[in-house]
Amino acid sequence: MRSIRAAAAVVITISTLAGATACGGGSDSSGGGSNASPKTLTYWASNQGPNIPADKKILTPELKKFEQQTGIKVNLEVVPWADLLKRVLAATTSGQGPDVLNIGNTWSASLQATGALLPWNKANFDAIGGRDRFVEAAVASAGAAKQDPAAVPLYSLSYALYYNKKMFADAGIAKPPATWDELIADGRKISKNGTSGKWGLGAEGGNLSENIHQAFVLSKQHGADFFDASGKPTFTSPGAVAAVKQYVDLMGKDKIIAPGNAEYSQNQSLSDFSKGKTAMVLWQAAASTFASQGMKPEDWGAAPAPVVSGAPGQGKNVNSMVAGINMAVFKNTKNTKGALKFVKFMTSDDEQKILNKAYGAVPPVTAAQADPAFNVPGVKVLKDTLTTSAAPLPQVASESQFETTVGTAIKELWADAAAGKTITTASVKDKLTKAQQQMTQ
Known part of the structure; x- marks a missing residue:
């Protein structure tokens, strides 16, 4: 790290x-x-x-x-x-x-x-x-x-949703989820509130870039962004706060991500997927990793990453960063x-x-x-x-600092969720406020 x-x-x-x-x-x-x-x-x-x-x-x-x-x-x-x-x-x-x-x-x-x-x-x-x-x-x-x-x-x-075909079939899931509600529902069928020994979705809470990529996509789906047109940080806008909360809630509230994922930082979520410990993972390109870990091409499928409703597209149905x-x-x-x-x-x-x-x-x-x-x-x-x-993520000079400050704020929220703390809109906004204060103008 x-x-x-x-x-x-x-x-x-x-x-x-x-x-x-x-x-x-x-x-x-x-x-x-x-x-x-x-x-x-x-x-x-x-x-x-x-x-x-x-x-x-x-x-x-x-x-x-x-x-x-x-x-x-x-x-x-x-x-x-x-x-x-x-x-x-x-x-x-x-x-x-x-x-x-x-x-x-x-x-x-x-x-x-x-x-x-x-x-x-x-x-x-x-x-x-x-x-x-x-x-x-x-x-x-x-x-x-x-x-x-x-x-x-x-x-x-770009990002795709990778899914384990056998785990889906065993859980009676006929097709990959297209929306976040469907993903959560499918994840719960597999995770069973953390009692099944398997998990619906993998994540890497210690991977700052990964945190930023997912939060950025979700902010777009909430009609927001992390910078305004002039390049000024807007980390605490309602849409940005909602995006971060939605992402961390997949562990804390929805219970489809294993608490240990809060510390993952380097392809560990892909390893869990390859071993049949998790049924889904959002990733950029994973085929070579799956093959190196013993998965055959027929073992997994790839589908567009989820949106709120409808089909992926521009505007609020952005489902990946470039x-x-x-x-x-x-x-x-x-x-x-x-x-x-x-x-x-x-x-x-x-x-x-x-x-x-x-x-x-x-x-x-x-x-x-x-x-x-x-x-x-x-x-x-x-x-x-x-x-x-x-x-594309904002092409601003402070982008790398944005990855560091906001990526770290999300990492800390993952740690709180893993420890059983309730993640609230206020607690997310507090973390993002501190991140914004660290940015140089």
Whole structure:
């Protein structure tokens, strides 16, 4: 688990730095680079697979392929999500970081505001084949509006509801729930008020990003948001408070989530699902994890995440945030040319098919989406959600601090629910008030 206070402190520090540097050395930001014949790159990859060894197994052959094509060796480090934001933020101020890295697309505007990342202007996009190769919605989630993006889309994701077919059949449930009321009713049939030894739904209360993603979607369904049009926090609006309460009530009031989930932070809910301990889980892309833990494709199904009523769509029927992983380059890398070559390789049509198949994600490169692998049921639901019913998290400079402060507030509420404390509108508003007070203006 990352140090929340340390991460928050770094966010506060960097939010005022317009020209922070990283990686030492010097190069222009137009793609020219400073070394004539670079031979190495350091790459921080986010943990996308079921574990770090799985990521290394997927990525290492591809990096070898890049080395064979270009003569550039890539030194890979797979960074756990619990540590990634803290390490990236520290790198933007210390100058000790990689040449190329993965970032969650929700952090793009925050990291863009530091000035530490290479801006993806027309020249840099042209160096990797052009901006028009990418789905525009994915590019739009790579930085603040009216600015050159801070990163390039690598994997596109959205949320789906995964369900265990056998557990549903055993409980007499004929189809996956489409609304929250249906999900709660189905979850209660399985959990039986916590007496069955199994649980209806899994969650990760210690995973700050996961907390934010679900609370954001629920806020949209309540007709609210966590920031106004000017970027000012509105954490205590009635809709935002109701959204957080609804999420935590799934454990405290509805009793379909195991109390131990309050401490989960790194794919533990997926492990419980794979072992038949929980019947449902809301997740971005889970097929590779299920397979690694012994589940067969026919053991589980995927459906759109729940809405209040009706079918998923825009407006109040948003059922996912626009999720995804972007590749960024530190502006002060000594190997800009090599970094651009590497991004071009990783976002090439062929590599997009290989990597997104491996992770069960959707390619943000349009041409790669035509592959039949991205139209199988487990992936198609993600693609359809991205197209029809997903909304981007606020592209504001304080987004990463929002994840830290509000994500922690929700984590604390999960802990209260797990301890048997009643979660009230007042107690939720109190936590969110404190979170809002911690935000820098």
